[in-house]
Amino acid sequence: MLKEALKWRIEYKPEKIRWDDVAQEAETGKIYRANYFDKQGRTVLVMRPGFQNTNSVEGQIKYLVYCMENAIAKLDQTQDQMVWLIDFQKWNMACISVKVTRETARVLQDHYPERLGIAILYNPPKVFESFWLLVKPFLESKTYKKVKFVYSDHPPSMKVMESLFDMDKLESAFGGKSKDNFNYECYAKRMRDEELKQRSGGGGALLPPDRMSEVNETDLLVSDVSSEVSDGDSSYNCEIGSILEGIDEMQRLQLDCKGKMDNDVGELKK
Structure with missing residues (x-):
């Protein structure tokens, strides 16, 4: 797996993807990095599959990779995993693309192994159960065991959210108290400002220099090779x-x- 991950990173160059390369994919907020961490200091990626806005598999995967790289770069120093908050608002069977689903599972499992701490599936509709049966064969057992189903009308499952997040910071869409919502213009400015800060700090890599010693051995080796x-x-x-x-x-x-x-x-x- 290390060999294949290294080969992919050298050829795909995920650290070279910039906001302007994927900005169109981000317009609806289908994936974005939350402006808070969970209680363990893990980066939170919000995913809203019902907000898909393009038909390009290549573009969608590139944006996913950009978001993963960005989330890794912003991990708390004590963490190397992240949280996915998957919101099923507006989702229906028409949103399904088996090709994108398969490619997404492949990229995440093959090239970002062990980066997922927990995935919260928030208010998935009943029809999603059929899709879940379709998706599970693409996932390794250790991956789907990290998946938690949470329903806003089921208090016991909502305790998962309370155990993971500061409810004052969590968006109201997930049962929290924050009124913040995704705003494309604000998010675009945030991403561009971060890129500018990283570049002015030295080098063009997305990962800031002070985190280089904490990434996994594949990331570190590729960063060294890419610079040379x-x-x-x-x-x-x-x-x-x-x-x-x-x-x-x-x-x-x-x-x-x-x-x-x-x-x-x-x-x-x-």
Whole structure:
């Protein structure tokens, strides 16, 4: 998985995606980063699948990746996971795209493993149960076990929200007390201001320098490679090949060590 994630990041260059590249996808607020954290200091991504506004699978996935990179960059220093708040307002079966669903699951599981702390499905309609049965085969068991169904008219499930969030900061759409709502112009300004601040702080990467030591090993390795290898460099493919070969060797050595340890344990038991 490390090898494939690294290869994808080198080729896709998610850290190079800028707000202006995806601004059109963001107009309806179908995905946005909340301006608060949960009680554990995790970034909160709000997702509203009923607010889909484009037909481009490529554009939708690029915006998802942008949001993931942005959320990771803003994680509290003690955290490496995030919370997804999925709002089913306006959602119906017409919103479903199997292709987008499959590609979304692939990108999140293959390239952002273990980034999800918990996903809250808020007020999903009854018809969603059929869609959930369709989606589950695309998900790893450890992923769908992090999914919680919450209903505003079911007090026991609402306790999940109270345990996770400061209700004074949580939007009223999720049962909180805040009257804040998504505003595209304000959000666009916020994203552009953050990008400007990050660039003026050194380098063009989305991830700020003070968080570099905290990202997972794939993110760190790719950031180092990306800063040294440009698209026009004739040695680019050789660099990628060397890195991937190194990962192959590292994984082989890990397997060899595990096999030796298993043999040693077997001998001791005898």
